[in-house]
Amino acid sequence: MTRIMNTLQLLGLFLAGLTVTAGLGANVGCKQAHEKVKGVGDTLQAFIIRDAGSGERYCQVCAYGGRPTIFAVGDMDDAGFVQDLEKIQALLDEHKEAELSAFALLGKISGGHFTPLADEDGALTKLAALRKEKGLTMPVTIVPNQLTDKEKKDYAPFTEIYEIGKSRTVMMAKANNQIIYVGTMDGSEATYAALSEAVKKGL
Amino acid sequence: MRPLALTLALLVGACAKTAEPPATLPARAADPATLAGWPALLAELQGQALDGAGKVTAAGVPLFDLRAKGRPTIYAFWASYCPPCLAEMPMFQALHDDGVAVVGVSLDGDDVAGSAKLMAEHGARYPNVVLDTPSMKRAGKALAAGLPFTLVVDGQGAPRVGLSAKCERPLLEAALAAARAPP
Numbered sequence: 610m611t612r613i614m615n616t617l618q619l620l621g622l623f624l625a626g627l628t629v630t631a632g633l634g635a636n637v638g639c640k641q642a643h644e645k646v647k648g649v650g651d652t653l654q655a656f657i658i659r660d661a662g663s664g665e666r667y668c669q670v671c672a673y674g675g676r677p678t679i680f681a682v683g684d685m686d687d688a689g690f691v692q693d694l695e696k697i698q699a700l701l702d703e704h705k706e707a708e709l710s711a712f713a714l715l716g717k718i719s720g721g722h723f724t725p726l727a728d729e730d731g732a733l734t735k736l737a738a739l740r741k742e743k744g745l746t747m748p749v750t751i752v753p754n755q756l757t758d759k760e761k762k763d764y765a766p767f768t769e770i771y772e773i774g775k776s777r778t779v780m781m782a783k784a785n786n787q788i789i790y791v792g793t794m795d796g797s798e799a800t801y802a803a804l805s806e807a808v809k810k811g812l
Numbered sequence: 813m814r815p816l817a818l819t820l821a822l823l824v825g826a827c828a829k830t831a832e833p834p835a836t837l838p839a840r841a842a843d844p845a846t847l848a849g850w851p852a853l854l855a856e857l858q859g860q861a862l863d864g865a866g867k868v869t870a871a872g873v874p875l876f877d878l879r880a881k882g883r884p885t886i887y888a889f890w891a892s893y894c895p896p897c898l899a900e901m902p903m904f905q906a907l908h909d910d911g912v913a914v915v916g917v918s919l920d921g922d923d924v925a926g927s928a929k930l931m932a933e934h935g936a937r938y939p940n941v942v943l944d945t946p947s948m949k950r951a952g953k954a955l956a957a958g959l960p961f962t963l964v965v966d967g968q969g970a971p972r973v974g975l976s977a978k979c980e981r982p983l984l985e986a987a988l989a990a991a992r993a994p995p
Contacts, residue, residue, distance in 0.1 A: 652892065652893050653893060654893060655893055655894055655895050668894075668895075668896070668958075670893060670894075671893075671894045671895075671896065671897075671958050671959045671960070672957060672958035672959075673952075673958055674889075674891050674893075674894060674919055674952060674955060674958040674959035674961075675891070675919045675948050675949065675951050675952020675953075675955055675958075675959075676949075676952040676953070708949070708952060708953045762899065763895040763896045763899050763978070764895055783921070784921060784945070784948055784949050784952050785891075785919070785920055785921030785922075785923070785945070785948060786891065786892075786893045787921075
């Protein structure tokens with residue numbers, strides 16, 4: 610009897626192990642579905658943002674579906690990034706008829722890594738004021754520290770799908786969302802000119 | 813085009829703010845004024861038509877020509893980079909299995925192979941049209957609220973309901989009921 614019980618226990622452990630393994634496999638498979646954006650030729654991947662203008666959470670990449678898009682990422686404390694946003698706003702105004710769209714994402718970028726801002730509400734208040742002060746029409750956004758269970762069903766966290774190592778990283782994607790330009794702005798006319806050229810090619 | 817864009821933006825609230833899909837349709841989603849630009853767009857937007865197996869059956873086909881005659885058709889706009897769009901595919905397939913006319917509309921810009929692959933991966937065997945690049949750009953301008961976007965037309969091809977954001981089956985069934993009712 611003891612032998613039978615031991616065998617059943619071992620069988621139970623084996624089956625439990627199989628269940629856990631299968632569960633891990635499914636999880637890994639799910640994560641692999643989100644390919645990391647590495648640069649030109651990749652597609653802008655969808656993620657959830659919080660918009661400083663409306664306070665709403667949604668997918669900005671999805672909201673711009675079918676439209677050429679500038680995506681700018683910067684550090685919350687980087688004054689240079691504000692200058693970039695003003696330049697991007699000028700591009701938006703220039704190419705309004707072509708439905709050029711843009712959005713900005715701010716976070717903490719240090720040591721070659723992007724991390725979401727700890728004080729989300731405080732950041733949104735500051736960014737809403739900045740947007741108004743500079744007359745920006747584009748969404749100025751942050752990524753939430755936590756996704757809701759509902760959001761997790763469809764979206765991966767931003768940091769899992771993008772590798773942003775430097776503040777003032779700007780991407781240009783065509784209407785089919787294929788990225789045709791990635792650059793780091795440095796305030797020079799040369800970098801802005803390169804972005805402007807990419808925009809013209811991407812419209 | 814701008815009035816159309818603005819009116820479509822209104823539809824977002826009708827769908828996206830619905831925590832639990834209602835059994836009745838939000839009023840604005842079926843407001844004829846909000847759908848004013850779509851008859852022309854359905855005639856103008858075109859691309860390569862794919863059958864349920866992902867095989868190209870025709871090129872340069874306007875969306876309007878892909879509808880079912882005499883009964884409602886669902887046009888489900890989607891793109892590879894839109895996770896909720898992909899997540900909706902099994903629901904659209906289930907509706908298709910139940911006899912509802914469903915046409916997927918891909919905004920991936922002429923990427924027929926990529927669209928067919930994704931449809932297959934998500935179990936979508938209903939017809940699909942991959943918009944050509946000019947049509948994709950026109951659709952992009954029209955979809956002020958972006959993707960996902962679902963348009964339901966009646967048996968004569970008249971747009972009756974427009975829904976932005978990810979929707980569940982009860983809402984789609986309410987939209988189909990609205991499309992079956994007299995205008």
